[in-house]
Amino acid sequence: MTSEREGVVRRGHRIIVVGGGAGGLELVTKLGDKLGKSGAAQVILVDRSPTHIWKPLLHEVAAGSMDPNTHQLEYVAQARWHNFEFQQGELTGIDRARKTIAVSACVDQDGDELLPARELAYDTLVLAIGCVTHFFGVPGAADNAIALDTVDQAERFRRRLIAACVRAQNGRGRVGEDGRPRVDIAIIGAGATGVELSAELRNTAHVLNAYGLHQLDPRRDIHINVIEAGSRILPALSERVSAETTKLLHKLDVGVLTAERVTEVTPDAVLTASGKRIDADLTVWAAGITAPAVLRTLDLPVSRMGQIVVGPTLQSEADPDIFAFGDCASCPWPEQQTSVPPRAQAAHQQATFLY
Numbered sequence: 643m644t645s646e647r648e649g650v651v652r653r654g655h656r657i658i659v660v661g662g663g664a665g666g667l668e669l670v671t672k673l674g675d676k677l678g679k680s681g682a683a684q685v686i687l688v689d690r691s692p693t694h695i696w697k698p699l700l701h702e703v704a705a706g707s708m709d710p711n712t713h714q715l716e717y718v719a720q721a722r723w724h725n726f727e728f729q730q731g732e733l734t735g736i737d738r739a740r741k742t743i744a745v746s747a748c749v750d751q752d753g754d755e756l757l758p759a760r761e762l763a764y765d766t767l768v769l770a771i772g773c774v775t776h777f778f779g780v781p782g783a784a785d786n787a788i789a790l791d792t793v794d795q796a797e798r799f800r801r802r803l804i805a806a807c808v809r810a811q812n813g814r815g816r817v818g819e820d821g822r823p824r825v826d827i828a829i830i831g832a833g834a835t836g837v838e839l840s841a842e843l844r845n846t847a848h849v850l851n852a853y854g855l856h857q858l859d860p861r862r863d864i865h866i867n868v869i870e871a872g873s874r875i876l877p878a879l880s881e882r883v884s885a886e887t888t889k890l891l892h893k894l895d896v897g898v899l900t901a902e903r904v905t906e907v908t909p910d911a912v913l914t915a916s917g918k919r920i921d922a923d924l925t926v927w928a929a930g931i932t933a934p935a936v937l938r939t940l941d942l943p944v945s946r947m948g949q950i951v952v953g954p955t956l957q958s959e960a961d962p963d964i965f966a967f968g969d970c971a972s973c974p975w976p977e978q979q980t981s982v983p984p985r986a987q988a989a990h991q992q993a994t995f996l997y
């Protein structure tokens with residue numbers, strides 16, 4: 643690992659924000675405007691990706707209704723406009739005694755190293771690295787279902803959807819009882835992500851036309867099922883919202899299966915505890931999240947889900963120089979006697995609190 647002296651010149655109090663997602667990008671931009679510009683502090687963003695995309699847009703990328711290239715922001719450009727520095731790489735460790743973080747090497751698309759593994763010294767460290775999909779150990783889920791954590795995963799889903807439609811139109815896919823070609827999509831988890839994706843997928847008509855798939859009728863030939871283990875969809879929202887949304891999904895011809903616990907995902911089906919087999923050319927897993935594994939290795943207190951435990955000031959219980967917020971933090975919400983939920987809105991409010 644190379645020393646930071648080779649890449650970054652130290653200037654005054656240094657704030658490192660790791661993770662330029664919904665919360666981190668907002669924070670680092672404001673800190674750059676406020677403290678970087680005046681020289682009161684050196685502000686650095688570390689992210690494993692060179693570009694930012696607002697995660698709640700990923701289901702639109704997956705459905706093919708949004709081109710990610712027109713919505714991605716280059717961190718380097720944002721850094722230049724807002725007086726912070728950008729270091730690409732993945733956080734792999736923290737040395738709290740020396741107040742340094744370890745950042746992985748960074749490779750290009752051909753696998754050639756762009757940047758070596760580095761150590762960066764901080765005075766104040768802010769962790770905002772979000773969360774990852776949790777498959778709960780369901781057999782076949784990690785291999786056969788697609789998660790929607792990154793642009794690459796969303797684009798992979800879109801490519802596979804188009805491929806399944808091309809196969810169906812050309813007689814190489816499944817055929818329904820009505821003799822028509824059919825494409826089956828299973829979405830596991832009826833929280834906001836699963837429900838939004840199912841509705842968005844009904845907008846694929848223009849995407850199919852663009853690929854010359856005129857013989858497929860998106861409404862009739864693309865079958866979408868949302869599968870939920872709980873007794874109703876959108877369990878985090880009120881029963882009324884859940885009931886109204888169920889009606890809307892039915893109007894869109896989206897199948898809603900509740901109280902169906904998924905026990906296995908195979909390459910072409912989803913199996914449930916009640917013995918059902920739901921055909922699936924494509925399966926999306928939107929049934930749970932967990933904290934990135936690296937957080938458990940940092941020697942900081944973490945919640946059961948692996949998030950950094952922070953107090954009301956968003957500082958780690960064990961180290962006041964380390965802050966964490968957004969999905970990767972477990973922050974008390976006394977009014978609700980629970981933790982702040984993992985939402986873009988919460989990450990935004992916490993970023994606002996921090997600057």
Ligand SMILES: Cc1cc2nc3c(=O)[nH]c(=O)nc-3n(C[C@H](O)[C@H](O)[C@H](O)COP(=O)(O)OP(=O)(O)OC[C@H]3O[C@@H](n4cnc5c(N)ncnc54)[C@H](O)[C@@H]3O)c2cc1C
Nearest residue numbers: 661663664665690697698732733772968969984985986987
């Ligand atoms: C499809 C979908 C739809 C959603 N819809 C909504 C919605 O409608 N409303 C809502 O409030 N919320 C929604 N959410 C949830 C919302 O996206 C998250 O709560 C929010 O993005 C959390 O913000 P964050 O800053 O904590 O993390 P993120 O936005 O996830 O950003 C994390 C950043 O950290 C980087 N990173 C990760 N690990 C490392 C590492 N080890 N080293 C360096 N960088 C790292 C990532 O590249 C990323 O840039 C949705 C989520 C999804 C997936």
